[in-house]
Amino acid sequence: MWKIIAACRKARTLLMTAIAIGVVTILPLAVDAQMRDALIIRSDLGGRVGVRANQVINIRSLGQQVKIVGPLCLSSCTMYLGAGNVCVSPKTIFGFHGPSYYGLPLSKPEFEYWSDVISSFYTAPLRDWYMTTARHTKSGMLRVPGAQLIRLGYSQC
Numbered sequence: 001m002w003k004i005i006a007a008c009r010k011a012r013t014l015l016m017t018a019i020a021i022g023v024v025t026i027l028p029l030a031v032d033a034q035m036r037d038a039l040i041i042r043s044d045l046g047g048r049v050g051v052r053a054n055q056v057i058n059i060r061s062l063g064q065q066v067k068i069v070g071p072l073c074l075s076s077c078t079m080y081l082g083a084g085n086v087c088v089s090p091k092t093i094f095g096f097h098g099p100s101y102y103g104l105p106l107s108k109p110e111f112e113y114w115s116d117v118i119s120s121f122y123t124a125p126l127r128d129w130y131m132t133t134a135r136h137t138k139s140g141m142l143r144v145p146g147a148q149l150i151r152l153g154y155s156q157c
Contacts, residue, residue, distance in 0.1 A: 037064075038064070038065040038066065038067050039059060039064055039065070039066045039067070039083075040067050040069060041066065041067065041068040041069065041070055041073060041077065041080055042069065042070030042071075043070040043071055043072045043073075044070070044072065044073050044074065044077035044080075045072065045074050045075065045077070046074045046075025046076040046077050046095075047075070047076050047077075048076065049076050049079070049099060049114055049117060049118060050117075051076075052076040052077075052079045052080075053079065053117060053121070056079050056080060056082055056083050056121055059080075059083045059084075060082070060083050060084045063084065063085060064083070064085065065085040065086070065087075066080050066083040066085065066086040066087075067086075067087055067089075067157045068080055068081075068086065068087070068088045068089065068092055068094075068146070068157070069088075069089040069092060069157050070089075070092060071091070071092065071093065072092070072093055072095070073088075073092055073093070073094050073095070074093075074094070074095035074141065075095060075096075075097065075141070076118070077094075078094050078095070078096060078118075078121075078122075079118060079121040080121075081094075081121060081122055081123070081126070081149070081154065082120070082121025082122060086154065086155065087154070087155040087156060087157040088146040088149050088150060088154050088155070088156065088157060089146050089156070089157050090145065090146045090147035090150055090156060091145070091146060091147075092145070092146040093143050093144070093145055093146075094143070094144045094145075094146065094149060095141035095142070095143050095144075096130060096134035096135075096137065096141055096142045096143075096144065097134065097135075097137040097138070097140070097141040097142065098111070098115065098134070098135040098136055098137055098138055099111060099114035099115055099117075099118060099135070100138070105138070111135075115130075115131060115135045118130065118135070119131050119135070123152065123153055123154070125152045125153065126149070126152055
């Protein structure tokens with residue numbers, strides 16, 4: 001158990017360093033958003049939060065448009081909602097749940113840290129709902145249709 005906690009702490013430190021380096025490195029590469037192709041998200045089942053955070057930060061710094069139009073956007077895929085220039089299909093199903101380490105519970109500080117990371121990619125209404133409700137979902141996920149996110153202020157594709 002202690003090895004897992006130490007690994008999570010090391011991963012968090014590496015993530016924050018990578019984000020800082022990535023942001024500094026990517027800023028000179030920013031180009032006119034109209035010259036970039038849109039990133040189309042069709043079916044994305046999620047993945048590692050730290051990796052997704054770096055992807056979304058890079059997309060945001062480039063001003064690239066993200067279109068979430070597939071049937072599913074689950075788990076860390078929902079962090080694309082923080083890409084800046086993003087639109088969603090009303091039919092896409094978004095799945096939210098609390099952070100874990102490959103399904104294993106995190107310590108309270110790690111749970112709080114990763115909840116903050118994930119929710120930082122959401123608008124205020126979605127962030128509030130995630131922090132009070134969705135992050136406490138430990139098995140399965142809460143599914144939200146894109147139409148509901150559009151009512152919360154996200155653009156429709």
